Amino acid sequence: MTQIASSQKSLIQNSREKNYLIVGLGKSGVSSAKYLVQQKKKFDPQINISTYDKYLDINKQKELLKGLSIKNFYTGDIKHEMCPKDTCIVLSPGISFSEIKAIAQGKDVVNDIFLFLKFIEKNNHRVKNLKIIGVTGTNGKTTTCFFLEHLYKSLGVNVRVAGNIGLSPLELIDDLDYIEIIILEISSFQLLPFISKGLPVKLDVGILLNLSPDHLDIHKNMEEYYQTKAELLRSSKRTVVSHNLGLNTSTEFTDISFGEGFEEVSKINNNGKSLIKYRQYFQYNKKYIFDDQGFRVEINKLKITGGHNLLNITAGIAAFRVLGGSSNRLKNILAEFKGIPHRIEWVRLLNDVDYFNDSKGTNVASTVAALENFRDKKNIILIAGGESKGQSLLPLRDHIKRNVTHLLLIGKDAKLFEECFKDIITTQIVRYESMDDAVCHAYRFARKHGVILLSPACSSIDMYKNYTERGNHFKEIVQRL
Structure with missing residues (x-):
């Protein structure tokens, strides 16, 4: 994996970087361009913003970013001259590190999630009551995110979903004064820039749903893939982790556990001290979703089917309860959730x-x-x-x-x-x-x-x-x- 410089101290405001190269002009790339141009106007007109998209010719890029102050537009093969020494690379989620490896050495590499969380860090006085939930895993991320959205909306909470679902969190900045909860779907691609450095701010809850072989054309092995996902857990105040990951290292970050058929677990070190104790656990079996606090709902009362979907819902319930959500109306809300398009x-x-x-x-x-x-x-x-x-x-x-x-x-x-x-x-x-x-x-x-x-x-x-x-x-x- 490419080693990325770790001096991500301050983006735009008092930043050491004077050049930003946005790689990939999908939805997140366009949102990043708009955000950076806006920040440039406010804080440092000397900053240069350029874009690169291998598959979009320059005229299409200009049309896409019409009216924005972009210095250079690049296409074709990526070259060193696109990326001067003091450049920060803003990477779109669908593009792997291997595609920018030739120019990334020694550079800061970030993405739209980093830009958003950096904004949150600098404006924490404005968002004191905002809660952020991060969801990652090989499968089930979107179902879990939209279940949580359904849950909070049903309770009258102003909630938004962003990230890997196709909406950049940067698009939510203008609405932060009244948004109460943001749910971020985060892929392994989006976590790669944060390996060993962590996210700019701690999320309120991080959820790791599952792990199975995927993107092994990008990650060297399953351990590297897991460590990428685990970066979300390292950067969260509370964690909800599947009991069924099959990796011993997963317990290192586990706060709340969910899964099928297990008992509450403590892990004891050589000195007899408890290293890990799940404060709460959530399970599902063929008949019920339940926890150790007396909550229980019958599966045959739900509209959504499939063991994988029930596990996703169980994880969502765990995150909801971690943030202080009451179980009073939970059963009725669960019964109304139908799942998401394109998933069975x-x-x-x-x-x-x-x-x-x-x-x-x-x-x-x-x-x-x-x-x-x-x-x-x-x-x-x-x-x-x-x-x-x-x-x-x-x-x-x-x-x-x-x-x-x-x-x-x-x-x-x-x-x-x-x-x-x-x-x-x-x-x-x-x-x-x-x-x-x-x-x-x-x-x-x-x-x-x-x-x-x-x-x-x-x-x-x-x-x-x-x-x-x-x-x-x-x-x-x-x-x-």
Whole structure:
């Protein structure tokens, strides 16, 4: 991993950097540009702000940032002259360190979350009562964030969700006078700049939902991936951590624990002193979500299904209670939560066949969770494939053997799937050039009372802008059948 300079003392105000290079002009990059230009006007007109996007030509960049005081626009291959010695790099979340490695050595590398939290640090008199919850993990981040939003909104709390969901927290700055709670979805990409340095301010609660192999094309191994995620826990006042991570080091940061089937845990050191004691724990089993304080809700009263979703909700409840939330109205609020688009989202019933959109299943663990949700179904047609990001496909094997009658493959790594599962004689495997072809053939293959499931186990970047576009395309095709 690239070693990044650690002198992130003060951004914009009294800053040592006189140049800022924004890398990537997606939503967070554009928000960062607007914010930095605004700060430049207020504090230091000598600061230079430039942008780089490999895939956007200069005219498109200028159009996107029309009216903003940007010194230079860059595209094509990244070069040292784009990044003078005293430059701070503002990295967009979809871009890995490997893409800027050639110019990043010795430079400060930050992102829009850093800029936002730095603003909070400098304006803490304005936001004394603001609470910030950070959510990370391989899967379930978006569901947990939107569940917490649903929970707080139902109680009349002014709450906003930002971060990896597509809204930069910088867009919330003008509304901070009346926002009470901000929930940040934070990916491992967004945590990488903070390794060993921590976030600029401590979050009120940090949630680590789960860990499974993902982004191993970026991280050297699972330990590095975990340490990246753990940076959120190091930078939080209270922590909610899955009991089921399977990593001994996870207990180092655990304050509140959640998961399946465990008892309250203490960890004792050689001197007989308690190193870790979970102050509270939250569990779910096949019948209930409950805690050690007497709260209990029946799972069959909830509209959301699937063990992975129930774990996400359990984590959300834990964070809510950590911040002093009462359980009085919790059961009714839980019963109204329906989940989120693109995560095992029911689309249509056609000829006694259910169609589900799980485009947010961008890694193997997500697709395993989706298939587990349909373990009692006999005839599943699975549409999968895309950019596999170097992850092992083997965890899918038993789930495909169990009840997937057809595996319809699309995208860049379709052949990898075919090679991995071609010996499963109970599953017919076919590769297609497009989503349209895959869905149309799924319709022909479908059997009564079966399920057609889009759960790619891969990212969408080889064919679509993002998983949302992929999921919407799937739904459009299904509705035309």
